[in-house]
Amino acid sequence: MEDAACQLERDHVHNVYEKIAPFFNDNRYKAWPKVRKFLLEQEPGSIVADVGCGNGKYLHINENVFKLGCDICRPLVESAWNQGHEVQLCDSLRLPYRDGCFDAILSIAVIHHFSTKERRIRAIKEMARTLRMGGRMMIYVWAMEQKRRKFEKQDIFVPWNPNLPCCPNCDQTLSRYRAQGEGLQGDGTDKHRKVKSTSSMLDREESPVSTQPRMQRLWFFSRSLDSVLDFGSPTVSRPSSQELNAKCPPAEERDGNGARSVSWGRGGNFIQQVSSLFSSRSSLEEDIFGSVTDLCAGLSPKKKSNDGSAMTQSVSLVQECSSMPLPDLVSYQKDIQLEESEIAGNQCQESIHPQQKLEDGTGCVETCCESEGSERFMRYYHVFRHGELTELIENNIEELHVMQTCLDHANWCVVAEKVKACINKPF
Amino acid sequence: MKLLTHNMLTSHVKGVTKGYPLLIKATEVKVNEVEFNPQFISRMIPKLEWSAFIQAAEGLGHLQNLPSTVVPEFENNEDFLRDVHKVLLEVEVIEGCLQCPESGREFPISRGVPNMLLNEDES
Numbered sequence: 001m002e003d004a005a006c007q008l009e010r011d012h013v014h015n016v017y018e019k020i021a022p023f024f025n026d027n028r029y030k031a032w033p034k035v036r037k038f039l040l041e042q043e044p045g046s047i048v049a050d051v052g053c054g055n056g057k058y059l060h061i062n063e064n065v066f067k068l069g070c071d072i073c074r075p076l077v078e079s080a081w082n083q084g085h086e087v088q089l090c091d092s093l094r095l096p097y098r099d100g101c102f103d104a105i106l107s108i109a110v111i112h113h114f115s116t117k118e119r120r121i122r123a124i125k126e127m128a129r130t131l132r133m134g135g136r137m138m139i140y141v142w143a144m145e146q147k148r149r150k151f152e153k154q155d156i157f158v159p160w161n162p163n164l165p166c167c168p169n170c171d172q173t174l175s176r177y178r179a180q181g182e183g184l185q186g187d188g189t190d191k192h193r194k195v196k197s198t199s200s201m202l203d204r205e206e207s208p209v210s211t212q213p214r215m216q217r218l219w220f221f222s223r224s225l226d227s228v229l230d231f232g233s234p235t236v237s238r239p240s241s242q243e244l245n246a247k248c249p250p251a252e253e254r255d256g257n258g259a260r261s262v263s264w265g266r267g268g269n270f271i272q273q274v275s276s277l278f279s280s281r282s283s284l285e286e287d288i289f290g291s292v293t294d295l296c297a298g299l300s301p302k303k304k305s306n307d308g309s310a311m312t313q314s315v316s317l318v319q320e321c322s323s324m325p326l327p328d329l330v331s332y333q334k335d336i337q338l339e340e341s342e343i344a345g346n347q348c349q350e351s352i353h354p355q356q357k358l359e360d361g362t363g364c365v366e367t368c369c370e371s372e373g374s375e376r377f378m379r380y381y382h383v384f385r386h387g388e389l390t391e392l393i394e395n396n397i398e399e400l401h402v403m404q405t406c407l408d409h410a411n412w413c414v415v416a417e418k419v420k421a422c423i424n425k426p427f
Numbered sequence: 428m429k430l431l432t433h434n435m436l437t438s439h440v441k442g443v444t445k446g447y448p449l450l451i452k453a454t455e456v457k458v459n460e461v462e463f464n465p466q467f468i469s470r471m472i473p474k475l476e477w478s479a480f481i482q483a484a485e486g487l488g489h490l491q492n493l494p495s496t497v498v499p500e501f502e503n504n505e506d507f508l509r510d511v512h513k514v515l516l517e518v519e520v521i522e523g524c525l526q527c528p529e530s531g532r533e534f535p536i537s538r539g540v541p542n543m544l545l546n547e548d549e550s
Contacts, residue, residue, distance in 0.1 A: 019490050044464075044466055045433070045467050045468075045470020047471075064464070064466075065473065068432055068435070081539050086428070086429055086431075087540055088540060088541045089541070089542040089543060089544055090543040091545065093549070094550050095439070096436050096534075096541075097435045097436060098435060098436075098476075101435045122510045271515075355521055422503055
């Protein structure tokens with residue numbers, strides 16, 4: 001279970017961020033206001049850790065506290081270093097800090113990348129260990145429920161396409177001096193951030209909505225690794241990233257009409273199947289991974305054929321998906337709605353591949369899977385139900401008590417306080 | 428890596444019980460000017476493991492005037508606060524490594540960033 005979880009995260013979190021790290025630089029989005037407020041509320045002389053800091057987007061806030069950041073992604077950490085921040089490379093399941101040394105901790109958009117419940121608990125416990133008594137941590141994770149609709153499943157893969165055109169307004173570079181404190185006047189750096197919301201929307205997760213053709217915003221449903229492996233499947237083994245990025249499914253057949261269908265006869269590696277599904281034109285159904293689960297349980301594989309009903313379902317599903325913004329972009333929808341309609345029209349025209357069709361659901365899938373020359377990086381997320389994170393903490397981590405919960409623009413935000421000394425060491 | 432950061436870092440190799448403080452072996456050290464904020468330093472001092480701080484400063488040849496124990500009523504002692512500020516925030520290890528006092532395992536520091544990632548067998 002642990003190996004499969006590690007492997008999934010390596011392939012669909014760490015390796016992806018390593019590859020897409022160079023594209024994050026210079027295009028930074030506004031800090032979530034609640035996170036900013038949390039940091040500004042810390043007493044002068046506090047020590048704050050940003051666990052999973054990425055390229056350090058929060059590390060400049062509040063010059064009166066000492067901030068350090070850590071992340072597992074080397075290029076992102078180096079980028080944060082180049083902006084003048086104290087950062088380390090580490091695994092958040094094994095934090096290299098002594099017990100109780102932090103006054104506050106941030107965990108922004110990190111926990112949702114852990115592929116099992118157990119690992120999510122461990123990660124939060126590790127942070128709790130390094131928090132002092134009375135100290136608080138703020139955790140942000142993607143929410144399953146959103147204003148207009150919700151993700152159908154909790155475990156999803158989200159594509160990232162590096163070849164999307166960058167927002168034309170993104171010219172601001174947050175270059176910082178190496179010496180800490182120099183060049184800052186209170187929240188002076190925030191001045192750099194008062195730019196058009198289109199440019200400030202860029203996040204390490206996504207390109208801006210305004211320049212991204214709507215068809216690109218898809219995600220793919222999965223089964224939780226917890227539930228897949230409950231079948232006691234011996235078939236979960238090491239997947240390969242090459243297979244994931246392959247344009248064609250590994251075992252492909254054509255029926256008499258030339259329509260493609262996916263054969264499951266490859267020995268049932270869960271993650272390989274994920275990849276073949278992404279490449280398949282015909283198999284985007286609501287509970288697409290139901291068949292994966294069957295396979296894992298040793299049942300005979302079903303063949304997906306390109307019949308009309310499946311197609312109708314897939315078209316509507318894809319259209320549904322593509323119109324639903326992802327959690328980290330939702331907050332800025334209002335600001336840029338006007339701009340989007342202006343810009344998107346032009347941008348879409350420019351970036352449309354000849355094969356792409358906006359109306360055609362199949363076309364959408366093709367676009368995503370087979371965009372010319374581009375590799376697709378699928379990032380794994382476990383999106384959280386209402387109350388899930390709070391419950392996770394209250395039921396499993398005695399050291400912490402949840403003080404606040406709220407839904408902040410499609411993210412669950414939880415603030416928890418250390419109320420008890422850690423009893424069990426994680427290792 | 429500043430010495431304030433170093434003061435928080437510990438070896439977390441499996442089985443190690445005394446992984447703190449890490450021994451600094453520096454091959455490149457830089458000193459930058461950092462704006463002095465007396466309140467910041469004053470509040471930071473109680474959070475430090477002072478002996479680890481002194482040991483690290485000494486190892487880097489930057490002990491200067493720092494005492495082996497914190498002076499009483501340091502909050503109003505600006506000279507003392509300035510001395511601490513210099514060593515805590517202005518001295519940076521750019522290249523070198525951090526050595527676990529118990530296992531001897533070395534964590535590299537490269538381009539100012541300590542790599543605290545463990546191998547599979549260490550975690």
